[in-house]
Amino acid sequence: MSIVLYGAGLSPYVRKVRLALALKGLDYELIPVIPQSDDKPEEFVKNSPLGKIPLIHIDDFYLADSSAILSYLERSRPDTSLLSDDPKLAAKAMWFEAYASSHMTSVIGGHLFAELILAPAFFNRPSNQEEIELAKTVEIPEIFDYLESVLCADYLLGNTLGHADICVGGSFVTMGHCGVGCDAAKWPKTSAYIDRLMSDPVFSPIISDEQQFLAAMGAS
Numbered sequence: 001m002s003i004v005l006y007g008a009g010l011s012p013y014v015r016k017v018r019l020a021l022a023l024k025g026l027d028y029e030l031i032p033v034i035p036q037s038d039d040k041p042e043e044f045v046k047n048s049p050l051g052k053i054p055l056i057h058i059d060d061f062y063l064a065d066s067s068a069i070l071s072y073l074e075r076s077r078p079d080t081s082l083l084s085d086d087p088k089l090a091a092k093a094m095w096f097e098a099y100a101s102s103h104m105t106s107v108i109g110g111h112l113f114a115e116l117i118l119a120p121a122f123f124n125r126p127s128n129q130e131e132i133e134l135a136k137t138v139e140i141p142e143i144f145d146y147l148e149s150v151l152c153a154d155y156l157l158g159n160t161l162g163h164a165d166i167c168v169g170g171s172f173v174t175m176g177h178c179g180v181g182c183d184a185a186k187w188p189k190t191s192a193y194i195d196r197l198m199s200d201p202v203f204s205p206i207i208s209d210e211q212q213f214l215a216a217m218g219a220s
């Protein structure tokens, strides 16, 4: 199976696909694509209908959208399943994916990371301090409150790292790039969960790659 992934590592959607590929033990080539750039590979422009990242090319098949890509990987590689056979647990994994890609990405990717790191380093404008403060003092603590109320094992849906964890954990990678942590005294289960994910051998090399990129851009 030849796999090429188009996208930028810092995108939470691209990160989700990289984590799924790594958990499934699938090698791939990452072709850097910044959606806003004028210099995108022709095959990306042709095959990503909305011009968004990620786009994946597997053998003769192009597919856009991280959720569609994870669904394809899951069905084509059921030997390394990231979803439970139990319909309720599989549906809950879909809920955590929706929660991460809508709410967590908006708070941690939009209000925190975009303002703290992207605005000065890439958008050439000052950070919006109000949004950063809102994320740090209200919105992220609310996310911790929610996760603390649902965590009852090592991972979100049991004792195996799966689909839900790569979706939710991806946002915590972004949070780590911003130097924001989770207070173990207030949220012991969530803090231990985040530490467990960030030190996981599937997460660690992806985090290091991203840290090196941010450092090279003078944005860390």
Ligand SMILES: N[C@@H](CCC(=O)N[C@@H](CS)C(=O)NCC(=O)O)C(=O)O
Pocket: 011, 012, 013, 035, 036, 050, 051, 052, 053, 054, 064, 065, 066, 067, 101
């Ligand atoms: N639903 C899509 C969202 C992908 C997405 O919004 N990617 C952003 C980068 S984080 C993008 O390509 N934005 C460029 C644009 O909206 O034109 C997915 O899950 O893959």
